[in-house]
Amino acid sequence: xxxxxxxxxxxxxxxxxxxxxxxxxxxxxxxxxxxAVAAIVYERARERGLGHVIPREWLLQDIRD
Numbered sequence: 486x487x488x489x490x491x492x493x494x495x496x497x498x499x500x501x502x503x504x505x506x507x508x509x510x511x512x513x514x515x516x517x518x519x520x521a522v523a524a525i526v527y528e529r530a531r532e533r534g535l536g537h538v539i540p541r542e543w544l545l546q547d548i549r550d
Contacts, residue, residue, distance in 0.1 A: 491497035500507060530536045 487497040487499070492499045
């Protein structure tokens with residue numbers, strides 16, 4: 486396993502050919518790559534008058550632990 490930091494600092498070599506695999510372990514942010522796609526889908530649905538508006542209050546929390 487090679488970290489990005491090692492590659493950037495010159496301490497390790499990155500992929501040498503297209504047959505090698507790159508894997509990114511980003512911790513607990515799985516699915517973040519879909520945010521941009523979700524935004525486009527949302528915008529297109531609104532343009533076409535699809536879906537339903539839900540109350541903002543359904544998504545907010547007014548109590549603290």
